[in-house]
Amino acid sequence: MAHPTVSRRDFLKVSSTAGAGLMIGVFLPVKERLIDAGLVSGQPFEPNAFLAINPDNTVAITVAKSEMGQHIRTSLPMIIADELDADWSQVKVTQADAHPDKYGSQGTGGSGSIRRSFGKLRKAGAAAREMLIEAGANEWNVDKSECAVSNGKVIHKPSGRQFTFGELTNKAASLPVPEDPPLKSPKDFKFIGKSMPGMDTRSRVNGAAKYGIDVQIPDMVYATVVRCPTFGGKVKSFNSRAAKKITGVKDIFEIEEGVAVVGTNTWAVVKGQRAADIKWNHGKFAKWNSSRIRTMMKKKGLGNAVVAREEGDVAKAQQDADNVLEMAYEVPFTSHATMEPMNCVAHVMNGKCEIWVPTQVPQRVQTTAAEALGVSEEKVTVHVTMLGGGFGRRLWADFVTDAVAISKKIGKPVLMLWTREEDMAHDFYRPTSIHKLSSAMTKKNKATSWSHRVIAPSISGQLSPERFSEGQLDRSAVNGASNVPYEIPNILVDYVMTNTEVPVGWWRSVYNSQNAFANEGFIDELAHAAGTDPYKFRLKLLKNSPRHVGVLNLAAEKTDWGKNLGKGRGRGIAVHESFGSWVAHVAEVTVNSNGNFTVDRIVGAIDCGLAVHPDGIRMQMESGIVYGLTSTLKGEITIKDGAVAQSNFHEFELLRIDEMPKVETYIVNSHEAPGGAGEPGLPPVAPAVTNAIFDATGIRIRKLPIRPEDLRV
């Protein structure tokens, strides 16, 4: 494929239609789409906002990232408005529809929305500011050095004359775009670094916020889809007559992925689905269950592995060692379980398609629907609604295909909604994993080697088996393992791919959640083996990792590390770097003699560089802690007869308010480039808790979730 190369200078684009004011978009190289498609790798260029200054003086910012609770519709506009020196009340946010390349990658994931666009958004705001200043200076016929912006106005400093942005915008639009507009000094930031109120908070407390499930359009019908519970299974038969007997059921038919029931309301289609008595050809995977998967993984784990990182000579270190400490850590499959089950509204008509969907990947929705219908992308309009949780689940467009197929068949707009049971049975689960760790020890229990074998299914391998097959390295699967920061002379990190039919996907923090649990549990074991305080032990091995040390120190200081907590109580520490940020947690637990325990407090310290929206970061830390704690204490997905054994929240439990520890978050003061916030708070949770349990009881937990019986001596 030949694409024009575009110089970086082209990145700001200005456009103006008569009287519509200044519009600044940001150019995106075609490479973006190739990255999205997984065809080339590279750091995506993600401007993701479109700025228009309207004659009515509003500053309209189109946000192309999906809002799923991370307040991105607040923080991205803050960055632009700051450089522009707009008045916050001028700022209006709209949600971008999908567009193949207007906004760059609209994919919302990898804790990347701010860190990948911070500089570009500042530049866009600064360019608009400079153009407005120049327009004002031209009007007054003065030198632009005498002019400045403040709170949405351009001011001529010597005379005090001023224009609103709205008054100047048409004039500004005809000026050339500055290539390198001056950026503000951080000390002059007005919004960046302040916790601006959430753009969408009001609509989230009065029922007005519109999620995908809330879309209602004229002539719309309702549908649900049920797929074979066994992965890889197919429909054998169903009783359409019985289903159609249900009042309100209009139709029932097979689609590629299962059976669709269509009707006049949700209740009718749910009843129709139950009445249809669907029978399945379960297929080969029906012979599989969790223990068989585990056995297969253990067996493969003994075989060949592909090296991800090798330093020194681990084999020799182990030969020369007085003792080798070897341990295995295990993590189960788990589900995203967003509170809003998967759903999509689609309207296929006259070779076109309009879609309303809560998605993290509007462009993937667009291409998926276009492919399904055999039309070009331009024929597919995708409106992005609010998301009732994402966490990586909505990086897939599988449920979109259902909605499109149904609408195409019936010729009407349809709200396709999965039941909770369907949502739980057909997730892309966080991969289960086994981690074999070992360390060569001297007589004095000093660690001279570190090896970590990651045995896990590969998300990339499932997605593109032609590129990633068994025996090959999926770098993502060793994220958080291959970059272990500890300075131990001989290091070997390798990987064994163990794919099954169970779909796996990007679950908040992806493989960091499993790898951090293994790393940070095992390093704690090495500390105890050496008879050293686990916090100080880490510091000694992190002499060249100042940001790890910074968060460790902050978390330790805030919890009076070293001070005894009393009988039955314990404190554990863990640190992990992911998505451009560093997080340390200290967990405090109380364990009773019967093995029941409570997590009393988690104190987290994050270094995410410059904190653009501090309260947003605190929220994401709190959220990451609860999400991580849920998978530490409960939330296990198991496989029985080739299908997920859990069907709803009585079997797949989430943390509840009465189990909520006291959470404190501290942000390291930094002027480094912004890092991610949505995911980094999660990985160190599990090991901080299991390390705390060890501190309280002397019992080492190496398998999640933790069960009280594990703690009964």
Added chain:
Amino acid sequence: MAKYTLTVNGKKHRVNVEDDMPLLWVLRDELGLTGTKFGCGRGFCGTCIVHLDGEPTRSCMIAVGNANGSKITTIEGLSPDVSHPLQKAWIDEEVPQCGYCQSGQIMTAAALLEQKTNPSDKDIDVAMKMNLCRCGTYQRIRKAIHRAAKEI
């Protein structure tokens, strides 16, 4: 199919639906009141909570027939202008993340404050523990309830 008269947020609605249709789907699909959410359909998660004659009720678990004649309040009817002390406290504490569960959380909390004007942490645990939040906003929910209690 049967005809029912429901009083929702002070307004009378006549609906003609199956008598086993859960109130949740009557509110959402028939009346277009989509502030009340579907989470699990089996009474486990609390996203669908409304007030039925003042009692917090899982609208996915009560058939429309059993709500006939009752006074129903949904999140849309909690206040006309986001002025309920809980809504204000939710905004001040920036409670919502994705926000999907918050209608149910607020309706449960509102019923709690009707019972107990100054609830303890334990009271909050008991009242709120059947309301799930996947974003993990529990700590802020607790703070916001205490804050609202002070205002009442």
